[in-house]
Amino acid sequence: MAARGRPRTFDPDTALRQALTVFWERGYEGTSLNDLAHAMGIASASIYACFGTKEDLFRKVMALYGATSGEPPRRALREQPTARAAIHAMLRATADEITRSDAPHYCMLILAAPTGAEENHPVREFLADLRRGMHVLIRDRLARGVTDGDLTAAPATLDAVARYYTTVVQGLSIQARDGADRTELETVITCAMAAWEALTRPPDQTRTR
Incomplete structure (x- = not known):
C-alpha cells in the first residue's frame, strides 16, 4: 500500500476565515504571505498546498465574504x-x-x-x-x-x-x-x-x- 501524505493539522475553514480578517484589515497589496501564515497559524507551503497562490486565496476569501x-x-x-x-x-x-x-x-x-x-x-x-x-x-x-x-x-x-x-x-x-x-x-x-x-x-x- 502506498504511504499516505501527512494529514493536515489545521482546519481549512478556520484558516480561510483568518485570512479574510487579514485581507479585510490590510487590503490585498498590504497583505503579505508572512502576514497570512502568521494569522492562519500555518506555513506558507501549507497555504500553497491548500489554497494555491495569494491571488487564489484572495478569491476564496472573497467568496466567503460574499456568503457572509x-x-x-x-x-x-x-x-x-x-x-x-x-x-x-x-x-x-x-x-x-x-x-x-x-x-x-x-x-x-x-x-x-x-x-x-x-x-x-x-x-x-x-x-x-x-x-x-x-x-x-x-x-x-x-x-x-x-x-x-x-x-x-x-x-x-x-x-x-x-x-x-x-x-x-x-x-x-x-x-x-x-x-x-x-x-x-x-x-x-x-x-x-x-x-x-x-x-x-x-x-x-x-x-x-
Whole structure:
C-alpha cells in the first residue's frame, strides 16, 4: 500500500476565515504571505498546498465574504415585497455591515484593491466584476418591480436608476472608511430614497406643465 501524505493539522475553514480578517484589515497589496501564515497559524507551503497562490486565496476569501457580510444586502433585494422597499432595505443592510463593531468599516468589494501594482491588475478586475454583478442584481430587482406592477419606471431608465443606487452603495463604504457612523450613513440613505420618486417617475410625468 502506498504511504499516505501527512494529514493536515489545521482546519481549512478556520484558516480561510483568518485570512479574510487579514485581507479585510490590510487590503490585498498590504497583505503579505508572512502576514497570512502568521494569522492562519500555518506555513506558507501549507497555504500553497491548500489554497494555491495569494491571488487564489484572495478569491476564496472573497467568496466567503460574499456568503457572509455580503449576503444581507443581497437578501434584502430578494426578500422585500416591492422594489422601493428592496432598495431601501439593501442600503440599510449595507450601512449595518460596514459599521459593525467587530470588522473594518468598509466593503471589501470596493476598497480591498482600488489601485496598485500592474501585476495585481487581475485582482482589481476580479473585484470590478463583482461590483458589476451587484449593479446587475439591483437592475434585475428593479425590473422585477416593473413586472410585479409596483414600479412604473420606463424600462430604459432602469439601468440608470440601478447605477445611481450602486453608486450610493459604494459611497456609503467610502464614507464609513473615512469615519462616518451608522447615524450619519442613515442620513445619506434618507436623501437617496427621497430621490426615488423623481428617478422612477414615468417620462410623461416629468414634463413641466
